[in-house]
Amino acid sequence: MFKTIRDFDVSKKDVFLRLDLNVPIKDGKIKDDSRILAALPTINYLLERGCKIVACSHLGRPKGGASPEFSLSPVAQRLQELLKENRVIFANDVVGEDAQKKFSELKASEVLLLENVRFEPGETKGDEELAKKFRKFGEIYVTDAFGSLHRAHSSVYQTPKLFDVVLAGFLVEKEIIYLKEKLQSPERPYIAILGGAKVSDKIPVLKGLVEKVDGMIIGGAMAYTFLSSKGVGVGNSLIEKECYDVAKEIMKRAEERNIPFLLPIDHISAKSIDDTEVKVMETIAEGYSGFDIGPKTIALFKNEIMKAKTIVWNGPLGVFEKEQFKNGTVLIAKALADCSSLKIVGGGDSVSAIKVAGVENKITHISTGGGASLELIAGEKLPGVEILYEKGS
Numbered sequence: 001m002f003k004t005i006r007d008f009d010v011s012k013k014d015v016f017l018r019l020d021l022n023v024p025i026k027d028g029k030i031k032d033d034s035r036i037l038a039a040l041p042t043i044n045y046l047l048e049r050g051c052k053i054v055a056c057s058h059l060g061r062p063k064g065g066a067s068p069e070f071s072l073s074p075v076a077q078r079l080q081e082l083l084k085e086n087r088v089i090f091a092n093d094v095v096g097e098d099a100q101k102k103f104s105e106l107k108a109s110e111v112l113l114l115e116n117v118r119f120e121p122g123e124t125k126g127d128e129e130l131a132k133k134f135r136k137f138g139e140i141y142v143t144d145a146f147g148s149l150h151r152a153h154s155s156v157y158q159t160p161k162l163f164d165v166v167l168a169g170f171l172v173e174k175e176i177i178y179l180k181e182k183l184q185s186p187e188r189p190y191i192a193i194l195g196g197a198k199v200s201d202k203i204p205v206l207k208g209l210v211e212k213v214d215g216m217i218i219g220g221a222m223a224y225t226f227l228s229s230k231g232v233g234v235g236n237s238l239i240e241k242e243c244y245d246v247a248k249e250i251m252k253r254a255e256e257r258n259i260p261f262l263l264p265i266d267h268i269s270a271k272s273i274d275d276t277e278v279k280v281m282e283t284i285a286e287g288y289s290g291f292d293i294g295p296k297t298i299a300l301f302k303n304e305i306m307k308a309k310t311i312v313w314n315g316p317l318g319v320f321e322k323e324q325f326k327n328g329t330v331l332i333a334k335a336l337a338d339c340s341s342l343k344i345v346g347g348g349d350s351v352s353a354i355k356v357a358g359v360e361n362k363i364t365h366i367s368t369g370g371g372a373s374l375e376l377i378a379g380e381k382l383p384g385v386e387i388l389y390e391k392g393s
């Protein structure tokens, strides 16, 4: 097992805290501070226990060192507003003179936020020298950066390797419990609903899940690659011919394992994505594309959902951003909300889709990570998760 900040006496410790504060920033202004808000329970827990916190995160994908548009400085300001009484100090570099000086002056229940870790070229390379420098900032290592745990980056993987005490914060704890522990021995039937734009993005997830689940439901544009690989006409719908082989392989595995593999049987079709004149078609005519699942498909999918005891969902079942194509995603989200199974939704767009349907409160766990959640759900080993288990045992 892994250890969390509740399993160790963190009082008055110097904590090196890896967070995911990768918020959208435009013209120096934070557009959405949800990730900062999400980090507060762990930060507050540590501050209340008199810890000195050296916090770090990446922001965006800066190329070739420091650049002001990727600075975490606006995040430090927002963190200060939110923490009110506790002082937040911002270091103008990651492990340089400024960070070291400010660390030497840091007091109990204060936070020193380092500059964007990706300003150090060694970060994404998983550099051990950089990790040694991070190591000097703490006695114990805490991670709450779930969205980064699939990357073997220096602050995510090499750094915790150098600590004896490596603990999960509250966000990471919840994600691992649901996406790993609960799915290791799920209550069955266990089904997966997968949608979204591309098969190519989700090949490892599809391959991993087809070995574990008792049923698979495929919607979204991804369904058209599966249908088309079987010779079903899909008109002008989005397909990836280069994924035909992998699609066939996945369907073959489902057949060998004797599990239902459900694809749409009717479609909301239109001539273009902006077309508001839509038609329900069982076979998509030439010149038309499928942009949402049709009523018969919704009934078919719902029937399977109602039988399940564990459900994971990733990816919208149609172009849910458009009024005329959101119905399938919304109704399937509501079907999920209405059943009493364990329901896990992961990945950026699926979370927005759940919000469009207004059922976020009826989902057991909504994951905050994109790639990290998908990989964990598929049963892959994530460097940042593995190190937590290694150090926790």
Ligand code: AMP
Pocket: 195, 196, 197, 198, 201, 219, 220, 221, 222, 238, 290, 291, 292, 314, 315, 316, 317, 318, 319, 320, 321, 347, 349, 350
């Ligand atoms: P992903 O990031 O792979 O989960 O894909 C999400 C995107 O897939 C959303 O922006 C949807 O609009 C898009 N999408 C879902 N279904 C379709 C479809 N039938 N045709 C085109 N795009 C789709």
